[in-house]
Amino acid sequence: MSNTHKLQAVFWLGLAAFLSWDFMVSAPVDLRNEPPLIAAGSGQATSGGHCSMVK
Amino acid sequence: MKRLPLAALLAAFFIFLALSVSIRQAVLMLVGVGMGAALAGARFGFTTGWRQLIEQRNPQGVAGQVLLLALASLAALPLLGQFSELQAALGPPSVSLLVGAFVFGLTMQIADGCGSGTLYKAGLGVPLNMGILPLFALGSFLGSVHLDSWLSLGQMAPVSFPAEYGTGGALALTLALLAAVLVAVRLWVGAGQTWLDKRWLWGAVALAVLATLNLLLAGQPWGVVYGFGLWAAKVSVALGAFDPTANAFWSQAGNAQRLTQTVFMDVTTITNIGILGGALWVSAKATANSQPLTTQQWVIGLVAGFVMGYSSRLAFGCNIGAMLSGISTGSLHGWIWVPLAFAGTLIGVRVRRHYQF
Numbered sequence: 001m002s003n004t005h006k007l008q009a010v011f012w013l014g015l016a017a018f019l020s021w022d023f024m025v026s027a028p029v030d031l032r033n034e035p036p037l038i039a040a041g042s043g044q045a046t047s048g049g050h051c052s053m054v055k
Numbered sequence: 056m057k058r059l060p061l062a063a064l065l066a067a068f069f070i071f072l073a074l075s076v077s078i079r080q081a082v083l084m085l086v087g088v089g090m091g092a093a094l095a096g097a098r099f100g101f102t103t104g105w106r107q108l109i110e111q112r113n114p115q116g117v118a119g120q121v122l123l124l125a126l127a128s129l130a131a132l133p134l135l136g137q138f139s140e141l142q143a144a145l146g147p148p149s150v151s152l153l154v155g156a157f158v159f160g161l162t163m164q165i166a167d168g169c170g171s172g173t174l175y176k177a178g179l180g181v182p183l184n185m186g187i188l189p190l191f192a193l194g195s196f197l198g199s200v201h202l203d204s205w206l207s208l209g210q211m212a213p214v215s216f217p218a219e220y221g222t223g224g225a226l227a228l229t230l231a232l233l234a235a236v237l238v239a240v241r242l243w244v245g246a247g248q249t250w251l252d253k254r255w256l257w258g259a260v261a262l263a264v265l266a267t268l269n270l271l272l273a274g275q276p277w278g279v280v281y282g283f284g285l286w287a288a289k290v291s292v293a294l295g296a297f298d299p300t301a302n303a304f305w306s307q308a309g310n311a312q313r314l315t316q317t318v319f320m321d322v323t324t325i326t327n328i329g330i331l332g333g334a335l336w337v338s339a340k341a342t343a344n345s346q347p348l349t350t351q352q353w354v355i356g357l358v359a360g361f362v363m364g365y366s367s368r369l370a371f372g373c374n375i376g377a378m379l380s381g382i383s384t385g386s387l388h389g390w391i392w393v394p395l396a397f398a399g400t401l402i403g404v405r406v407r408r409h410y411q412f
Contacts, residue, residue: 004182011177011185015331019318022289023075026317034077039274040138046274047309048322049281051367051376052144052386054206055307 058339065332076319083272083322087329088336089265090277094175095334096341097258101374102163102172104255105400106407112244119255121233126263127383128229131270135384136222143217143384144276146371148391149210151202155369156377156392158362160399163374164407165359170279170373173360174327178334181345183353187360188283194364195280196287203303205369216385225385232390266379273322276380279330280367282323285313348412355410370396 001009036042065088072081093099104116135141146152163169168176168184173191176184216225269277288305291297292314299305299314318324348356367373371388372381378396381389 004180007182007185008180011188014189015328018286018290019328022286023317023319025293027315029076029317029320031075031077035079037079037082038272039079039140040134040271042140042274044140044274046140046142048273048275049285049309049313050142050144050275050278050323050380051280051284051372052146052276052278052381052388053281053371054147054202055304055310 056335056339058336061332061336061339065336068332072319072325076317079272080319080322080325083269083325084329084332086265086268086272087326088333089329090171090262090326091175091178091330091333091335092337093258093261093265093333094171094330095179095337097254097261099255099258099262100172101169101378102167102400105160105397106164106404108240108243109401109404112248114240114244114248114250115252115255117240118237118250119252119259121236122256123259123263124379124382125230125233126259127266127379128226128233128385130263130267131276131383132217132222132226132229132385134267134270135217140274141270142275143215143386144278144372144376144380144389145213145215145384145386146377146381146388146392147206147210147213148388149206150208151205151210151369152371152388152391153395154205155198155366155371156395157399158366159370159373160396161403161406162359162363162366162399163396164400164403165410165412166356166363167407167412169363169375170367171330171375173363174279174330175334178331179338180335183345183348183356183360186353186357187363189287190357190361191364191367192283192287194361194366195284195368196291196364198365198368199284199288199304200297200302202368214387216387229382229385236393262379266383269322269326270384275322276376276384277326278323278372278376278380279327280323280364280373280376282318282321282325282327283364284368285318285321285324289314289318352410352412356412 107113177188266277377392
């Protein structure tokens with residue numbers, strides 16, 4: 001196994017570990033409040049985070 | 056990894072998201088996979104396009120980027136006028152933006168990848184970009200922590216072209232400014248250059264379609280940086296190293312709430328994961344070739360990646376969040392970002408050459 005392949009393995013395992021840990025320790029998802037599939041025309045204001053936001 | 060098992064993994068992740076988070080996030084992950092496949096398949100590198108223009112007077116990359124901006128604007132501006140639920144990428148013109156965009160443009164050349172470039176190259180398995188990604192996240196988080204101090208140096212309210220001139224006026228102004236960019240490029244490269252290249256063209260069309268889908272589904276434009284900052288913020292809070300209630304940015308209601316939720320509910324996180332997956336899918340048939348780096352090049356590249364993450368937060372986005380999303384949704388800050396980042400890139404390409412990347 002080359003060093004690049006080892007680094008790839010570490011990278012993907014690290015990412016999977018972070019995402020799994022985060023899902024386990026975060027507040028449970030409230031599936032009853034699931035947003036509509038398409039925001040446009042839904043009547044619900046968008047509230048997601050974006051890098052252009054000041055706050 | 057072969058494409059079949061990889062497709063099965065992505066399908067399993069889609070089903071998990073649909074059952075455990077929401078159908079919207081599951082579909083947005085697929086949009087991200089498309090973005091990653093388009094970025095990696097077309098090698099649609101914003102950083103490379105700018106470098107080729109400067110060093111080789113090759114306009115193909117920038118022409119592809121202008122096409123992407125024009126197509127995305129033609130879709131996004133009328134949609135924003137039609138649907139009140141949709142948000143534009145409006146960042147404030149500020150000292151923070153000026154400094155952040157300049158430093159971002161400089162460091163992205165050293166790190167050989169902007170926000171999306173780092174993502175898709177990490178997905179392709181390029182060692183430096185895989186190493187940069189966690190440092191980019193840390194830098195993005197620290198930038199958000201310090202953002203309030205940077206904004207205190209001077210800022211004005213975000214300027215929206217549609218709010219100022221209406222949808223038609225904003226579209227006309229945006230297309231006129233894009234045409235002016237092409238004129239400036241023509242003056243720089245001179246006559247006799249080949250402007251169009253197939254991979255830049257199909258990449259631009261594919262990314263414009265996917266960016267529009269992102270806007271329609273999520274209600275907000277495509278972004279990269281916020282998700283990374285959120286990841287590092289969550290780890291910092293879990294380690295007890297950061298108190299979000301004492302910080303101006305992370306104590307805001309929306310950000311504070313996202314710190315308690317799984318990152319799978321965050322729009323930019325989901326598309327970022329999709330981009331990594333899409334690039335990995337491309338890498339199954341077209342592995343990335345990257346030359347081995349010296350220890351010095353590794354150190355410089357990693358430091359540049361960290362500073363790039365920090366400056367992307369000050370600049371209210373990277374080539375995606377500020378340039379593509381800002382310009383295509385009629386934000387003045389996108390048009391301030393581009394010349395400042397390009398000025399930084401003029402220095403960045405020299406630094407890159409000096410260290411023989």
